[in-house]
Amino acid sequence: xxxxxxxxxxxxxxxxxxLSPAETQAFEEQMAGDPALQDEVELQRQxxxxxxxxxxxxxxxxxxxxxxxxxxxxKWGLGGLIIAAVAAALFYHQHTFTPATHGAARPxxxxxxxxPNLNFKPxxxxxxxxxxxxxxxxxDTTLQPxxxxxxxxxxxxxxxxxxxxxxxxxxxxxxxxxxTGMVLLILKEALDPASIMTAGLSTRSGTQxxxxxxxxxxxxxxxxxxxxxxxxxxIVVQIPASGDQRNMQLYKGRRLPDSTIDWVxxxxxxxxxxxxxxxxxxxxPPHYLDSLRKWGYDRRDRRFTDSLYYSLAAAFHAAPGxxxxxxxxxxxxxxxxxxxxxVAPITDASRRPxxxxxxxxxxxxxIKTIWAPEFKNTLIATREFEQRLHWLHRAANxxxxxxxxITHLDWNLSDIDSLVAGQSVGEASExxxxxxxxxxxxxxxPSPQFRxxxxxxxxxxxxxxxxxxxxxNEYWDHQAYLDSxxxxxxxxxxxxxxxxxANNYGEELLVNLKETCRQLGYDFVPxxxxxxxxxxxxxxxxxxxxxxxxxxxxxxxxxxxxxDPASGKRAIIKYSEAHFNIPGWQTYDRLYVYLLPxxxxxxxxxxxxxxxxxxxxxxxxxxxxxxxxxxxDQPWYYQQRNIQARSYANIRLNSLSPAELNRQLNQAGSLxxxxxxxxxxxxxxxxxxxxxxxxxxxxxxxxxxxxxxxxFPCWIQNQ
Amino acid sequence: MPDQxxxxxxxxxxxxxxxxxxxxxxxxxxxxxxxxxxxxxxxEDIFQEALxxxxxxxxxxxxxxxxxxxxxxxxxxxxLWKDELRRRSRPIPHELAQDPAGTEAPPPHEEKxxxxxxAEKALDELGERCRELLLLFYHAGMKLxxxxxxxxxxxxxxxxxxxxxxxxxxxxxxxxxxxxxQTL
Numbered sequence: 035x036x037x038x039x040x041x042x043x044x045x046x047x048x049x050x051x052x053l054s055p056a057e058t059q060a061f062e063e064q065m066a067g068d069p070a071l072q073d074e075v076e077l078q079r080q081x082x083x084x085x086x087x088x089x090x091x092x093x094x095x096x097x098x099x100x101x102x103x104x105x106x107x108x109k110w111g112l113g114g115l116i117i118a119a120v121a122a123a124l125f126y127h128q129h130t131f132t133p134a135t136h137g138a139a140r141p142x143x144x145x146x147x148x149x150p151n152l153n154f155k156p157x158x159x160x161x162x163x164x165x166x167x168x169x170x171x172x173x174d175t176t177l178q179p180x181x182x183x184x185x186x187x188x189x190x191x192x193x194x195x196x197x198x199x200x201x202x203x204x205x206x207x208x209x210x211x212x213x214t215g216m217v218l219l220i221l222k223e224a225l226d227p228a229s230i231m232t233a234g235l236s237t238r239s240g241t242q243x244x245x246x247x248x249x250x251x252x253x254x255x256x257x258x259x260x261x262x263x264x265x266x267x268x269i270v271v272q273i274p275a276s277g278d279q280r281n282m283q284l285y286k287g288r289r290l291p292d293s294t295i296d297w298v299x300x301x302x303x304x305x306x307x308x309x310x311x312x313x314x315x316x317x318x319p320p321h322y323l324d325s326l327r328k329w330g331y332d333r334r335d336r337r338f339t340d341s342l343y344y345s346l347a348a349a350f351h352a353a354p355g356x357x358x359x360x361x362x363x364x365x366x367x368x369x370x371x372x373x374x375x376x377v378a379p380i381t382d383a384s385r386r387p388x389x390x391x392x393x394x395x396x397x398x399x400x401i402k403t404i405w406a407p408e409f410k411n412t413l414i415a416t417r418e419f420e421q422r423l424h425w426l427h428r429a430a431n432x433x434x435x436x437x438x439x440i441t442h443l444d445w446n447l448s449d450i451d452s453l454v455a456g457q458s459v460g461e462a463s464e465x466x467x468x469x470x471x472x473x474x475x476x477x478x479x480p481s482p483q484f485r486x487x488x489x490x491x492x493x494x495x496x497x498x499x500x501x502x503x504x505x506x507n508e509y510w511d512h513q514a515y516l517d518s519x520x521x522x523x524x525x526x527x528x529x530x531x532x533x534x535x536a537n538n539y540g541e542e543l544l545v546n547l548k549e550t551c552r553q554l555g556y557d558f559v560p561x562x563x564x565x566x567x568x569x570x571x572x573x574x575x576x577x578x579x580x581x582x583x584x585x586x587x588x589x590x591x592x593x594x595x596x597x598d599p600a601s602g603k604r605a606i607i608k609y610s611e612a613h614f615n616i617p618g619w620q621t622y623d624r625l626y627v628y629l630l631p632x633x634x635x636x637x638x639x640x641x642x643x644x645x646x647x648x649x650x651x652x653x654x655x656x657x658x659x660x661x662x663x664x665x666x667d668q669p670w671y672y673q674q675r676n677i678q679a680r681s682y683a684n685i686r687l688n689s690l691s692p693a694e695l696n697r698q699l700n701q702a703g704s705l706x707x708x709x710x711x712x713x714x715x716x717x718x719x720x721x722x723x724x725x726x727x728x729x730x731x732x733x734x735x736x737x738x739x740x741x742x743x744x745x746f747p748c749w750i751q752n753q
Numbered sequence: 754m755p756d757q758x759x760x761x762x763x764x765x766x767x768x769x770x771x772x773x774x775x776x777x778x779x780x781x782x783x784x785x786x787x788x789x790x791x792x793x794x795x796x797e798d799i800f801q802e803a804l805x806x807x808x809x810x811x812x813x814x815x816x817x818x819x820x821x822x823x824x825x826x827x828x829x830x831x832x833l834w835k836d837e838l839r840r841r842s843r844p845i846p847h848e849l850a851q852d853p854a855g856t857e858a859p860p861p862h863e864e865k866x867x868x869x870x871x872a873e874k875a876l877d878e879l880g881e882r883c884r885e886l887l888l889l890f891y892h893a894g895m896k897l898x899x900x901x902x903x904x905x906x907x908x909x910x911x912x913x914x915x916x917x918x919x920x921x922x923x924x925x926x927x928x929x930x931x932x933x934x935q936t937l
Contacts, residue, residue, distance in 0.1 A: 042924070043917060074924075080871070080872045080927065081872050081920065081927055082891065084869055084872020084874075084876050084923075087872070088873050089891075089892025092888070093769045094801045094804045096769060096773075097769065097773040097804075098801070101779065240793075298794050299794055
């Protein structure tokens with residue numbers, strides 16, 4: 035035990051006389067020299083008195099209750115329990131009452147009028163009603179009897195429109211035990227001056243005259259037992275309001291010996307709150323949806339707006355209170371749709387944390403938690419709370435202030451407002467002070483599970499924060515993985531292209547060499563690597579010159595014109611230009627032009643710009659032309675066989691399906707060429723998607739940065 | 754129930770039953786207070802306060818009753834109502850100004866009562882669980898073991914520790930309230 039607690043224990047023993055004489059003497063000596071200790075002892079002594087008084091007060095209250103019940107039974111016989119009141123309801127008309135109940139009670143048909151049977155059984159309800167009516171005078175037809183199941187939540191509406199919401203187990207018997215079975219509820223209402231006067235009711239409180247907004251009387255019976263109410267389960271009553279509703283209070287009726295009623299014990303009225311479907315409320319920070327719309331996003335796409343906003347919770351990950359591991363099954367399903375948004379590489383995981391490590395504002399994971407069906411029928415799911423949340427988002431210690439509402443779900447909203455006003459500064463303090471003065475009450479929730487909900491909130495907010503962070507991390511990890519794949523494919527593609535060029539060059543060189551040899555009258559022997567070597571001395575340089583000339587011509591794709599110095603023979607291989615002109619080239623996102631040489635194993639991709647492509651054709655080779663264009667994902671295609679060295683001015687591509695494109699490419703050129711073309715095309719298709727993925731990720735990061743600076747301005751100020 | 758029985762019950766810790774009997778004197782007190790400028794709610798407050806004082810006085814060792822208990826109770830109510838009227842700066846009606854013979858309730862010690870009320874307030878502000886724990890132990894005289902079982906503490910020792918923590922919190926709050934009260 036702590037030192038302070040030990041001292042309290044010692045003082046207690048002293049005050050209760052449990053110390054031995056020696057100990058007492060020692061303690062008193064110690065006290066004499068220590069004024070602080072004297073104060074502590076005195077304080078504790080006073081506290082003991084306070085505890086005793088508090089206990090006695092409770093006993094007195096119980097005695098009063100017993101006395102009152104007894105008096106009522108004695109005085110009025112059947113005319114028992116009054117919870118009547120003068121009131122003006124401030125439930126605005128536009129708020130229709132939502133019955134939070136199962137079976138609504140129905141009035142007993144007014145025809146039930148039997149002679150009172152003195153020996154009626156408690157279950158004989160009709161007889162009880164009759165007896166009751168009898169006891170109140172035969173002419174009192176204003177009494178409205180209702181039967182309700184005491185174990186169920188019930189909503190009752192009187193003829194004049196007073197609505198009572200009765201929670202299960204509200205009524206207690208004489209031993210304070212909740213009654214079960216059917217309970218008779220007798221209601222009487224007087225809402226207008228005429229009915230107040232005809233009912234013989236007064237509007238006086240002591241010596242003052244009240245301006246009344248209406249009166250009602252409630253009495254509960256089971257059999258002939260008068261029931262009283264569990265004070266922790268008040269009946270929520272909504273009275274139709276008219277006239278001046280300001281300063282209206284609820285009074286309790288006290289029957290005087292002359293049978294008039296004195297209205298006493300005034301209490302301020304509460305604004306009852308009406309819970310609505312949480313989906314109808316807007317819990318986003320101010321301007322979130324407006325800004326999205328301004329930036330060109332669809333603000334009505336709830337899936338998008340939700341997942342974008344909640345994803346910002348990852349930035350709060352380091353925030354205190356949301357650090358414990360979340361269960362795996364809590365992973366939210368509605369985050370960004372990965373399949374839909376094929377996104378981009380370049381992003382490497384290391385440049386991801388763009389958030390400042392000192393978050394402020396409300397963690398979106400908390401908003402996700404309270405914007406859930408679990409909180410329907412609580413004050414969270416009300417328009418009134420929606421208004422407050424709007425301001426909470428802006429408050430400096432918003433996260434903490436929000437917690438106050440969640441942990442006090444069973445309080446009146448205005449009481450929590452006061453608490454919040456006390457814990458905030460500046461504008462927020464004023465705003466919540468204003469709200470506190472509105473006297474907003476609570477949602478009539480007959481079976482509150484508030485404690486569980488508060489626990490749920492704590493657990494779930496943490497779980498969501500974890501899950502969102504985890505999902506966010508997974509998303510970016512996956513993007514980094516995709517980046518690495520894309521980079522690999524690009525490197526591979528570049529390697530393939532240079533390999534193809536090298537192969538083509540080698541093959542064309544061979545074609546050219548053969549032809550040169552033929553024209554010069556040499557036998558051309560392709561030289562596979564020899565199994566053995568002969569050594570010989572060289573006597574002539576001619577061949578080497580020819581060889582060099584052919585190589586240069588092939589590499590530069592220029593016409594070969596060479597004379598053999600030994601024989602004087604001349605060899606010519608012509609290269610002539612072909613021009614391809616593609617009108618409407620601007621409309622394509624990507625445009626590729628290929629030549630498929632019949633004597634080479636792969637294709638040649640032709641360079642060009644602005645729809646104009648040029649290549650020099652080797653007269654020894656025939657070429658097919660293939661053009662592939664993309665508009666978005668849509669491929670376009672053109673093919674022409676046997677290209678001549680001339681200008682092709684009007685090449686028009688046709689759109690076709692990706693499958694059809696595949697088929698066309700399969701038929702284009704030789705087997706190896708078509709396979710290479712397929713490979714090239716599939717890379718480009720991948721690349722198109724991957725560029726889009728990258729762009730999406732860049733946009734996403736930019737959007738989040740923009741959102742954070744707007745939604746959490748205090749955060750930015752901290753930076 | 755004869756007065757002596759009531760006193761015995763109060764002294765033996767069965768004040769609840771005695772209080773239920775004593776409450777029957779309420780109409781008399783209400784009438785007196787109504788006749789002297791108060792309303793029914795005032796009467797209720799005064800009467801309840803008087804019952805608390807009565808029980809506390811009876812528990813004092815030096816308490817001796819020389820009149821009927823109801824007269825004594827009525828006397829306390831008169832004194833309390835006079836004090837209340839003074840506090841409200843209202844004139845004291847002639848009837849109240851003179852104490853009739855046989856009313857022998859000692860004037861309540863104003864300062865001590867004020868302190869006790871502050872202590873009660875500190876206790877009320879403590880939170881329901883602490884309040885219940887302290888009342889069960891100190892007022893109802895329940896054993897820690899039973900309190901632990903009733904309030905869901907894992908062990909008697911936990912309840913004991915909690916009890917001292919509650920006392921500590923109450924003392925701190927009481928000190929604050931006293932400071933506020935002194936500065937007012």
